[in-house]
Structures are given as C-alpha cells and as structure tokens.
Amino acid sequence: MTRSWTLPTLLGLGGAVIATGVFLSGVPGAAALVLLWFALLAVAHSPVIFPRSVSAQEARRRGAADGRPVVFWRPGCAYCLRLRIRLGRDAGRLHWVDIWRDPAGAAEVRAVNDGNETVPTVVLDGRPYVNPDPGWLRERISTAVRDGGKRADPGERR
CATH class of the missing domain: 3.40.30.10 (Glutaredoxin)
Incomplete structure (x- = not known):
C-alpha cells in the first residue's frame, strides 16, 4: 500500500522544498504557484483520483x-x-x-x-x-x- 503513495509524497515534499527556496528568495507569489503546481501533480498521481x-x-x-x-x-x-x-x-x-x-x-x-x-x-x-x-x-x-x-x-x- 505504501508504494502507491511514494510518488505523491515525493512530489509534495519536493514541491514544499522548492517553494520554500523560492519564498526565501523573496518571491512569495511564485512560491505559492510552485506549491500549488506540485500539490496538483501529487493528487493526480495518487490513488485519490x-x-x-x-x-x-x-x-x-x-x-x-x-x-x-x-x-x-x-x-x-x-x-x-x-x-x-x-x-x-x-x-x-x-x-x-x-x-x-x-x-x-x-x-x-x-x-x-x-x-x-x-x-x-x-x-x-x-x-x-x-x-x-x-x-x-x-x-x-x-x-x-x-x-x-x-x-x-x-x-x-x-
């Protein structure tokens, strides 16, 4: 069961790390878009859909x-x-x-x-x-x- 959530979890965590880096560089709007994009990818590749x-x-x-x-x-x-x-x-x-x-x-x-x-x-x-x-x-x-x-x-x- 955990294998089915591996990719969505990695997408979510990776998106959070990238969005944090973008946010800390002073572009909060872009950070929000990055986070949203990775969240959508995680949901699309999860068993939820x-x-x-x-x-x-x-x-x-x-x-x-x-x-x-x-x-x-x-x-x-x-x-x-x-x-x-x-x-x-x-x-x-x-x-x-x-x-x-x-x-x-x-x-x-x-x-x-x-x-x-x-x-x-x-x-x-x-x-x-x-x-x-x-x-x-x-x-x-x-x-x-x-x-x-x-x-x-x-x-x-x-």
Missing part, C-alpha cells in the same frame, strides 16, 4: 456478474491517468485494480503482457486490452450497462 480499488478476484467476480470491464492500473502511470481523465464519470462504472496493492492483480497483468506490468490493462469478456482508446472503452461501458451484464446472442436483433 481513481475510483476505489478492489482485489483482482473481486473485480473478476463483479465483472462476470455485471459485464463491466476490469481495469488494472497503478499510481504514477501517465497512461492510467489519461484513461481515467478521458473516461470522466464513466470511470466509476469500471472495476479498478491497483496492481501495487494487489499481488494477484499484478500477476494477472504480467501473465497477459509477456511478464511486464504494462498498465492500463483492461479485461473485457475475458480478453485483455493494453492501453485501449478511451472512446472505444466508453462505448463498451455503455453497452455493458445497457445490457445489464447479459450477453446478447450475436444473431439477436436489438
């Missing part, structure tokens, strides 16, 4: 029940942050697994990515997608919500 993470086992169970995708992510990942921001409120409809908090989730990601912990890895209908386009994923989310987790027969008309 992401929906609550669950274990990989729980995410698989929930995904099987409601048909929604499972997203494996980790704090500090720019691609995970991009996906989260571009999904907007739809991100709350997904099941998020922080691979730094869940060793089983990290193992699952390594299994589908040739031993690498490449995130975000999205699992939809049992098939992994590495760093998918947010627009594509948003379409899949709306389909899963509309179907209510029920898989339609490919020949069935809607």
Whole structure:
C-alpha cells in the first residue's frame, strides 16, 4: 500500500522544498504557484483520483456478474491517468485494480503482457486490452450497462 503513495509524497515534499527556496528568495507569489503546481501533480498521481480499488478476484467476480470491464492500473502511470481523465464519470462504472496493492492483480497483468506490468490493462469478456482508446472503452461501458451484464446472442436483433 505504501508504494502507491511514494510518488505523491515525493512530489509534495519536493514541491514544499522548492517553494520554500523560492519564498526565501523573496518571491512569495511564485512560491505559492510552485506549491500549488506540485500539490496538483501529487493528487493526480495518487490513488485519490481513481475510483476505489478492489482485489483482482473481486473485480473478476463483479465483472462476470455485471459485464463491466476490469481495469488494472497503478499510481504514477501517465497512461492510467489519461484513461481515467478521458473516461470522466464513466470511470466509476469500471472495476479498478491497483496492481501495487494487489499481488494477484499484478500477476494477472504480467501473465497477459509477456511478464511486464504494462498498465492500463483492461479485461473485457475475458480478453485483455493494453492501453485501449478511451472512446472505444466508453462505448463498451455503455453497452455493458445497457445490457445489464447479459450477453446478447450475436444473431439477436436489438
């Protein structure tokens, strides 16, 4: 759990040190801006901006029940942050697994990515997608919500 807060903590402390130096040099306005910038970076790279993470086992169970995708992510990942921001409120409809908090989730990601912990890895209908386009994923989310987790027969008309 502490690994997920390492980068945000370092950003916060580093920002405080730099802002202190700028403040002591006589430019308090610039110091405030530096501190604000580093605080925003720390929040953006923290687990706070992401929906609550669950274990990989729980995410698989929930995904099987409601048909929604499972997203494996980790704090500090720019691609995970991009996906989260571009999904907007739809991100709350997904099941998020922080691979730094869940060793089983990290193992699952390594299994589908040739031993690498490449995130975000999205699992939809049992098939992994590495760093998918947010627009594509948003379409899949709306389909899963509309179907209510029920898989339609490919020949069935809607």
